[in-house]
Amino acid sequence: MKPAHLRVEPVDIDVGCDVVFLNPHDAERLGIVAGSRVSVVCGGRGLGALAAVNPSVEAGKAAISRGLLKKLDECSSVEVYPLDLPPSFDAFKRRLEGKKLDAGDYKRFISDIVSGFYDDAQIAAFLVSQLHHKLSEEELGYLIRAMVETGEVVSFGEPVYDEHSIGGVPGNSKVALLVVPTVASKGLLIPKTSSRAITSPAGTADTMEVLARVTFSAEEIHEMALKARGLIVWGGALNLAPADDIFVRIERRIGIDPPAQMVASILAKKLAMSVSRLVIDIPVGRGAKVEDEKEATSLASMFLSQASRLGVTMRVALTFGGEPIGFAVGPALEAQEALETLIKGDGPPGLIEKACSLAGLVFELGGVAPRGRGYSLACELLRSGAAYSKFREIIEVQEGDPDVKPDDIRLASRQFTLESPRDGVVTSIDNVAITLAAKAAGAPDDKSAGIKLHVKTGYRVRKGDPLLTIYASNDARLHEAIRIIEEYNAVMIEGVIVKLLP
């Protein structure tokens, strides 16, 4: 086979992954079959891609998808080789067999994943193997380091703080909108990068985006963070621990989320932002990601042991996650509730409680408050308006309108309010039902969609009292959300007298 210098042309066909289209004759000459993986080499650097065949591509040319072309630094001619197995395949095979890999193995394996040398089937195999052969503490550490080292690292030259929730409870995305300005208002550096929703109706980045821009380059983030001390931006546009984005995509396809991989995912992203002091929030309760305390404790120790291995000072908080946080679910509704709370310095007790507790733990990690005193300091900063004025600065540096008022936020036009069918007490509000219904209503893609609760567990209601209102942009979505709320019996009302004996 002759080496194949092919002239590059960009192509706008999008098949959802990096791809190179070849003329059928070139493909045959190079021994490349459509659907197989190839190495696309430019300037000594090879990246993996899907090979496809397209008769409209001229002979001698390689039509390359835009994303891949960018990774290849827009080079003008490439060589394309069949790639039967990724270079680190041997280590991958050993992992499938349950053998332990060392630091070098993980480095090579993760680097090959980031280079596109592994396909979805292989990555899924790696993730599923973890359900059976758990990663040892050492291996998890190697994996995290490898994930950090194969991406960009943003450094600040001073200690970086952060707070991160593993999520899984509706209404939780707004908590960071209170914690970050509270922490930053005392001068600690907290440039929070967060994700968009994965399975929930709103991620912190989705919610913040209602009020400001969240997509910036690493350089911009660096500069803005030093100016405002706090940021709430989307991590996805940066090249922080890029292997994680690949893992998350596959985990969603196969519906698994191995705990060690979750720990790796969170810590790798944080280390890439040079975070050295971190508070982790694990909501625990029915319908949350973690349903019982034992599981939460085991997850917490996994976080703590890796933190000490990686030089991160950490505290982990197990928080009540048995019902939605606050009253609002969905990006616009949550942004509105966070903004109201910051302006008033007061809001839903569960939300205030959670935000002050987490911000307080950050203060204690930073030595700003003695142990046990962080909570009241945080509440004071929230109450006094210090957190709100810091939030205005953050909105401004992120190119939003700092004068925005809660009523300025647009909500979806179609609404339906569920009323209580009887007198009684709210005995539970189902996380899963609220999540599914808010998503059916259109959240998070439709930012204006979601659910507003009028009650919380323990509230007394009379027949006909409003329980919740669904917001949606069209009738089909509204009806689907109503169907789910009713099918799941999302809000349980029990008579005060549950049972009468004769």
Add this chain to the structure above:
Amino acid sequence: MKPAHLRVEPVDIDVGCDVVFLNPHDAERLGIVAGSRVSVVCGGRGLGALAAVNPSVEAGKAAISRGLLKKLDECSSVEVYPLDLPPSFDAFKRRLEGKKLDAGDYKRFISDIVSGFYDDAQIAAFLVSQLHHKLSEEELGYLIRAMVETGEVVSFGEPVYDEHSIGGVPGNSKVALLVVPTVASKGLLIPKTSSRAITSPAGTADTMEVLARVTFSAEEIHEMALKARGLIVWGGALNLAPADDIFVRIERRIGIDPPAQMVASILAKKLAMSVSRLVIDIPVGRGAKVEDEKEATSLASMFLSQASRLGVTMRVALTFGGEPIGFAVGPALEAQEALETLIKGDGPPGLIEKACSLAGLVFELGGVAPRGRGYSLACELLRSGAAYSKFREIIEVQEGDPDVKPDDIRLASRQFTLESPRDGVVTSIDNVAITLAAKAAGAPDDKSAGIKLHVKTGYRVRKGDPLLTIYASNDARLHEAIRIIEEYNAVMIEGVIVKLLP
């Protein structure tokens, strides 16, 4: 979202799987993201496909790959829907968690796989789960039945015989070229469908294709088999247990081959051809698929218990697989060796031994020979020329030239002969090295490439005697094959006197 009636146009872009290309605006309107899976519905029947976006596709049209269009019966307008999770995803999740699935679960799961509703990551997850949560006997039976029922079944109205090797030893592909005509020459019906090479330098279909056509429709095979009594054709063009082709493709990517899946694969293909009497060959030895007898015995009992569950009369033979079978490796060389052996009624002892043993077991299954007497009957049929004249009939019915002579078969033009570096005895010939070198030389895609051995284990050689000859079509391939042979020390020669004491 409105239902999307899109006009169909065929497209020649090949990305290696079923794909539908949409105009970007249509994709957005339908909530479809490039790289996700969609259901393409025509006449009430939905098939899964990869969604891609191509600005050159007109709005209102769906550009559909030819293979998918054929499965949709060339329909002219389709509806396309996002497909988040396959309908049987719940059963799939339970399997990943190690729970047992019932017959209905497997039926739905396999049917969804065949419909294209599962992606590579999900199928890999299913296969890897088997390494840890082995399929129970019941489950394996359900899986096999589901694989058969989701494809075509060819029926003959009389008992169908077959012989199948799990392979893994170089030179093995030609054995069936001796067994099938031997069995058919006694009138038993043996319409063997075989695969092309998966990891070996030649599959039986590749080797037979040197002498005759091997790709036919199910109807043609039915008719030809009843005429010639024996056939050696490629199963891949038929729709026999199509789930298996999908599993095999993914197994190759992740480099695993769970034993239960191998049993399912072989038996499903055989049941789809209505085989009811089957001999299974498990080669055992260093460098073979199965390296020790214990593993082979456990695989054999898995075969036997499924056979009795599925109503197949079976015998399993563990055969010597510690070195290549016969002297020839690669399609053309193996076809030549098989033809020579059939014409002369004699050939390499290992090959004759193996073919007669397996054919003999088929005779015993069919009651044509009493137990223990099949071997000599088979050898007699081979020696007498009965097998050769039947082979001529088979070649003819498969549209080849029955008068073909071994010397008519074209071999690759570049050759290199390895000579013995010393006087001594051949102590081993390495299966793995021979396989890799034959593949490096170009087999099986280049049918004329391969390796011819001049010695076998136990032969005495003198320094300079030829050990093997490599055949390749170009120098690059020839040199790579030589490099592998030398690096692996493929043929070990030891001095007759291994050690001298004073």
